[in-house]
Amino acid sequence: MGKGKQNVKKISRDSIQKIAALLSLVVLIVFFSIAAAPNFLAPQNLINIMMQTTVTGILALGMTFVLITGGIDLSIGSLIAFSGVITAVTITNGMSPVMGSIIGLISGVILGIISGLLISKGKLPPFIATLGMMMFARGVTLLITEGTPLYFQNAPNFKYLSQGKLGLVPYPVIYFILLAIVSHFILKKTVIGRYIFATGSNEEAARLSGIPVDKVKTFVYIYSGLFAAIAGIILAARLNSAQPTVGEGYELDAVAAAVIGGTSLVGGEGNNSRYNYRCIYNEYP
Amino acid sequence: MSNALELKNITKTFPGVKALDNMQLSLEKGEIHAICGENGAGKSTLMKIITGVYQPDKGDIILNGEKVTFKNPNEAYDKGISIIYQENSLFPDLTVLENMFIGHEPTKSIGPIKAIDYKAMTYDADILILDEPTAALTNRETEALFRIIDRLKSEGVSMLYISHRLEEIFEIADRVTVIRDGEYVATSDTKSVTEEQLIAWMVGRNVDNLYPKFHVDIGENVLELRNVNQEGVLKNINLNLKRGEILGISGLAGSGRTELAEAISGLTQIESGEIILNGEKVEIKDYSSALEYGMVYVSEDRKEKGLVIPMDIKENITMPILQKLSNSKVIDFQEERTISNHYMEQLSIKAPSIDSIVGNLSGGNQQKVAIAKALACKPKILILDEPTRGVDVGAKSEIHRLISQLAKEGLSIIMVSSDLPEILGMADRVCVMKNGTIVKTFSREEATQEKVLAVSL
Numbered sequence: 001m002g003k004g005k006q007n008v009k010k011i012s013r014d015s016i017q018k019i020a021a022l023l024s025l026v027v028l029i030v031f032f033s034i035a036a037a038p039n040f041l042a043p044q045n046l047i048n049i050m051m052q053t054t055v056t057g058i059l060a061l062g063m064t065f066v067l068i069t070g071g072i073d074l075s076i077g078s079l080i081a082f083s084g085v086i087t088a089v090t091i092t093n094g095m096s097p098v099m100g101s102i103i104g105l106i107s108g109v110i111l112g113i114i115s116g117l118l119i120s121k122g123k124l125p126p127f128i129a130t131l132g133m134m135m136f137a138r139g140v141t142l143l144i145t146e147g148t149p150l151y152f153q154n155a156p157n158f159k160y161l162s163q164g165k166l167g168l169v170p171y172p173v174i175y176f177i178l179l180a181i182v183s184h185f186i187l188k189k190t191v192i193g194r195y196i197f198a199t200g201s202n203e204e205a206a207r208l209s210g211i212p213v214d215k216v217k218t219f220v221y222i223y224s225g226l227f228a229a230i231a232g233i234i235l236a237a238r239l240n241s242a243q244p245t246v247g248e249g250y251e252l253d254a255v256a257a258a259v260i261g262g263t264s265l266v267g268g269e270g271n272n273s274r275y276n277y278r279c280i281y282n283e284y285p
Numbered sequence: 286m287s288n289a290l291e292l293k294n295i296t297k298t299f300p301g302v303k304a305l306d307n308m309q310l311s312l313e314k315g316e317i318h319a320i321c322g323e324n325g326a327g328k329s330t331l332m333k334i335i336t337g338v339y340q341p342d343k344g345d346i347i348l349n350g351e352k353v354t355f356k357n358p359n360e361a362y363d364k365g366i367s368i369i370y371q372e373n374s375l376f377p378d379l380t381v382l383e384n385m386f387i388g389h390e391p392t393k394s395i396g397p398i399k400a401i402d403y404k405a406m407t408y409d410a411d412i413l414i415l416d417e418p419t420a421a422l423t424n425r426e427t428e429a430l431f432r433i434i435d436r437l438k439s440e441g442v443s444m445l446y447i448s449h450r451l452e453e454i455f456e457i458a459d460r461v462t463v464i465r466d467g468e469y470v471a472t473s474d475t476k477s478v479t480e481e482q483l484i485a486w487m488v489g490r491n492v493d494n495l496y497p498k499f500h501v502d503i504g505e506n507v508l509e510l511r512n513v514n515q516e517g518v519l520k521n522i523n524l525n526l527k528r529g530e531i532l533g534i535s536g537l538a539g540s541g542r543t544e545l546a547e548a549i550s551g552l553t554q555i556e557s558g559e560i561i562l563n564g565e566k567v568e569i570k571d572y573s574s575a576l577e578y579g580m581v582y583v584s585e586d587r588k589e590k591g592l593v594i595p596m597d598i599k600e601n602i603t604m605p606i607l608q609k610l611s612n613s614k615v616i617d618f619q620e621e622r623t624i625s626n627h628y629m630e631q632l633s634i635k636a637p638s639i640d641s642i643v644g645n646l647s648g649g650n651q652q653k654v655a656i657a658k659a660l661a662c663k664p665k666i667l668i669l670d671e672p673t674r675g676v677d678v679g680a681k682s683e684i685h686r687l688i689s690q691l692a693k694e695g696l697s698i699i700m701v702s703s704d705l706p707e708i709l710g711m712a713d714r715v716c717v718m719k720n721g722t723i724v725k726t727f728s729r730e731e732a733t734q735e736k737v738l739a740v741s742l
Contacts, residue, residue: 189615190614190615190616191607191608191611191614191615191616192614194604195607197596198593198596198600201593201594201595201596202592202593202594202595204589204590205591205592205593206604207572208552208582208584208590208591209604210572210576210605210662211605212573
């Protein structure tokens with residue numbers, strides 16, 4: 001009786017949220033292209049916007065996983081700088097750009113593991129644990145670099161990781177799309193994805209279903225750390241330098257992007273199929 | 286006495302469903318009038334019509350002798366009709382009673398409510414509707430609520446009281462009206478009607494066999510507990526469970542019933558003693574290892590612990606077996622549907638499909654999903670904690686039949702329950718707990734309500 005009606009109501013509320021975000025994006029595009037900047041719709045400008053949103057977008061992909069479990073990862077802004085600097089240090093010390101990037105990624109994963117274990121095993125609130133990690137990673141980054149940028153002088157090709165293009169499309173945009181597809185697949189089609197939703201909706205019930213809740217929670221911080229490292233390396237290649245102060249405040253952009261896209265801050269709900277416009281939207285509010 | 290409220294020939298149709306058909310009801314001034322019916326009988330729709338949330342397609346609402354129509358809830362409220370909904374988990378940090386009265390502080394600010402302060406609460410209504418008010422209350426809170434109800438009654442407030450708990454209806458209500466499938470069945474004084482009669486009215490047939498118990502050839506010992514202790518909780522527990530047996534665990538609230546069930550299923554750790562499974566001593570480190578040994582626990586708290594309410598039926602049923610349902614970590618959605626449909630059919634879960642959100646199901650169907658989820662693990666030992674709490678009479682009897690059937694198929698079942706008739710009706714043996722220890726074990730033949738109560742107290 002009343003139930004059918006409730007469903008209808010719920011669906012329409014969901015779609016209103018979807019439509020509202022998309023609609024306001026359209027409004028903004030129309031506004032910018034007509035009133036503010038006549039060249040807004042020029043291909044080069046659109047590509048620039050895409051470029052600028054890839055870093056936030058990739059961070060938001062990782063953040064979505066964390067938010068669905070009901071957590072938050074404040075460390076990703078610092079992790080960008082940290083992983084970029086680790087990559088730069090290894091490359092400038094003679095390793096190949098590929099090895100340097102892999103070590104950069106591993107460094108992000110390791111910090112993600114630490115955050116994850118502090119939260120799942122140490123029972124620290126995610127806010128506190130990742131706030132600590134944010135300060136720790138930033139501190140170490142500043143210590144290593146002594147506050148000055150590192151340049152990739154002995155690896156002139158490294159910058160093409162971000163500055164190269166496939167036709168008109170810059171590589172980072174392609175990375176982002178691939179990562180979004182992977183994230184979507186994990187969330188919707190795999191066992192761990194289902195576990196992430198269950199943990200975020202009702203941790204106690206998830207545990208009583210035999211779900212290894214601690215492992216699930218650790219996993220999302222590792223995933224978020226890995227994605228932050230990917231974003232950090234992309235950014236370093238784009239700037240052709242590792243900046244120790246880069247990424248400050250990015251974690252909140254990522255949260256905003258994830259929430260605008262439909263992820264709940266209290267956990268249990270989330271989706272990253274709507275990223276493509278979500279991050280673009282976030283660049284122009 | 287004159288009628289405070291009268292409903293005549295109320296009909297309400299929703300697309301595809303006739304929710305109410307020629308419903309009638311009369312509420313006298315200062316009367317407590319209970320409304321009984323299974324889930325889906327139309328109680329909520331009826332209440333929504335009285336409070337102006339819905340408008341009837343046909344029929345009259347007569348308030349104090351005057352025909353009225355309510356276009357919205359505010360109009361009903363202005364005429365002195367108030368409702369306390371069963372929704373009570375809105376503010377988890379407030380007590381249930383505080384939640385019930387939130388937004389209903391019309392005359393006085395009541396501040397943080399404590400048991401003694403209930404006296405201070407006044408209700409500015411002539412007609413008050415209480416929808417399952419005690420579903421989530423502790424015994425003490427229930428008593429407090431009943432005192433409030435008594436006081437309101439003495440002030441001349443008329444009340445409609447909806448509850449699944451028949452004993453409450455007999456305790457508190459003056460009259461009772463039974464509805465079934467949207468139709469009026471009967472109204473009677475509570476003094477001149479029996480519980481059996483009420484149930485028969487509600488389900489539309491005589492429930493002559495309320496506790497369907499099949500004959501089972503009970504097999505060998507599968508589980509044994511020897512001198513199990515848990516500091517301050519469990520003392521010297523000895524029990525054994527045989528194949529095909531239903532072992533009832535009875536006792537008052539706080540006697541350690543649930544704690545025992547949780548200790549057996551590895552949710553808490555025992556400090557000393559032995560747990561012997563199929564003749565071998567085992568150590569149950571956590572719930573996962575209990576699952577590996579074939580023991581599954583169905584929690585008494587299905588909303589918080591048993592099920593993930595915002596997820597759908599199939600996701601809940603397959604949650605514990607998802608690993609087995611996957612090829613290299615990718616879920617086999619086809620297999621998931623097959624398994625879920627199988628259990629949906631076996632347990633006759635009433636829902637539009639396996640994609641229905643569990644939170645939208647009735648209590649009885651939620652409980653069936655919780656049991657389906659346990660069965661999906663293919664357990665050898667099933668530990669059921671309050672398997673029929675908050676479940677309506679019809680679904681209750683279906684769940685009992687299912688439990689009997691499972692025992693017949695060779696499952697060993699531990700059933701913890703505070704519902705004595707249920708324990709006596711279903712269990713082969715009854716362990717009675719008190720202060721964390723088993724004080725007596727009765728065979729099915731020996732056990733009577735009086736004997737069990739006598740050792741519980």
